[in-house]
Amino acid sequence: MKKWYNGYNFLGEGVYNPFDILLFFSRNKIYSNYWFETGNPSFLIEVLKQNRYFISDFENIEMDESNLGNFDIDHIQLETLLFQTGYLTIKEVRTRFNQRVYHLTYPHLEVRTPIACP
DSSP states (O other): OHHHHEEEOSSSSOEEOHHHHHHHHHTTTOOOOHHHHHSOTHHHHHHHHHHTOOOOOOSSEEEEHHHHTOOOGGGOOHHHHHHHTTSSEEEEEEEETTEEEEEEEOOSHHHHHHHHOO
16 A cells, blocks of 8 residues: 555655545555546646647656746646646755755656556
8 A cells, every 4th residue: 555655755754645545445445546537637638738748757857946836837847747736746855056956756656657657
């Protein structure tokens, strides 16, 4: 269960997705991509289609604070959008030249599976 649903990190300990845990138990302990099913990612899918983004490997993405905080949907990087919608999480934070650099990755198997294998 930990590998499948735990791993969101907001600069502390990993966090489970509580709604997915509830669905897991209510559906006879069946592992499934509840995040994708219940998250209604139609907005994300439309942005991916419109901008013709290439889905690559997001195992180890590096971004600075200004990119992670960008909310301009017309000029947003795919990695930023995936972070803001919960498909990527913070793996590590480092400081480089007095600026914070965030290393992003998939939070857990539930998210990694549909993105890595579209």
